[in-house]
Amino acid sequence: MPAEMKPTESVWTRPRPRQREQLTREQIVAAAIELLDAEGVEALSMRKLGTRLNAAATSLYRHVANKDELIELVVDEIYGELAPPPATAERARWRPAVAGIAAELRAMTLRHPWIAPEIGQTGLVHVGPNAVRMTSGLLAQFEAAGFPADEKDQAAGTLMAYVIGIATTEAAYLSAIARSGRTEREWVAELRPAFDEASREHPGLREGSSAQQDTHPRRIRDDAFDYGLARVLDGLAARLDA
Incomplete structure (x- = not known):
């Protein structure tokens, strides 16, 4: 491997740090999911997450090196919501x-x-x-x-x-x-008049929507x-x- 190339790193490929304080990886991941669900990826930052946890950002960096590693942990936690695949494949x-x-x-x-x-x-x-x-x-x-x-x-x-x-x-x-x-039904209902007007000269498109x-x-x-x-x-x- 050339000297300038570094091996691909992941939060899963190195030892988990020893617990030295009350803030845990599980707490960090849970708070990150709450923030992501409420505001999206663009709103996620280590500083904002630290504020949510009432902890300094440096405390978070003892568990994850950067935002990308945090996303790795969060994505896997969400995967954990899936039911286990069938044990016996037939x-x-x-x-x-x-x-x-x-x-x-x-x-x-x-x-x-x-x-x-x-x-x-x-x-x-x-x-x-x-x-x-x-x-x-x-x-x-x-x-x-x-x-x-x-x-x-x-x-x-x-x-x-x-x-x-x-x-x-x-x-x-x-x-x-x-x-x-709005609700999904309200949003679609409000959009329908504009769609009907736009599809006036396209009867096939309008027929499918009307049905x-x-x-x-x-x-x-x-x-x-x-x-x-x-x-x-x-x-x-x-x-x-x-």
């Missing part, structure tokens, strides 16, 4: 098992809208214990399905790309609505996610058949 059950993991991952992302870009930046590279548990469980399902060793990672990556992609869009949409102070105007927007989002997920799984199943 060929006949791979599809519902994978669909369940995908649905939980989407729900997790919508509970914490700021997390989607953080996951999307590195895909399955997170090496915290909760992320590794989820990834290992997902790969086990694809292995049980019959994907060869050189394809199961790609199959899992394809699924993750779909889930994170659609969840990122949904999270941004819901965050915009939250900033407006769903009495359906709750959340149901429309759920149906869209389920449809896309089913088509991704159809494609993977077809690959197995081939």
Whole structure:
């Protein structure tokens, strides 16, 4: 390794510091999640987090070297909200098992809208214990399905790309609505007249929207996610058949 190159570092790849004070890593992570959920990644800083914990920023730096390491810990903590993947991977059950993991991952992302870009930046590279548990469980399902060793990672990556992609869009949409102070139904209802006017000369577009105007927007989002997920799984199943 050239002298100027340093090994990739992670908060997970070095020993945890000895506890020397009352402030713990768990307290730091919990407060960071509260701040992120309330204000987003842009608002997170070590100084602001220290104020929230009534502690000096230097106390935080004894646990994490920088904001990036804090994000590593926080993302893994959120991964811990996911139910453990099925312990026994069965060929006949791979599809519902994978669909369940995908649905939980989407729900997790919508509970914490700021997390989607953080996951999307590195895909399955997170090496915290909760992320590794989820990834290992997902790969086990694809292995049980019959994907060869050189394809199961790609199959899992394809699924993750779909889930994170659609969840990122949904999270941004819901965050915009939250900033407006309206409910999703109110926001959509207020936007409809403008959409109807804009689509006046596009009857196909307007017809599709009109057919769903009495359906709750959340149901429309759920149906869209389920449809896309089913088509991704159809494609993977077809690959197995081939």
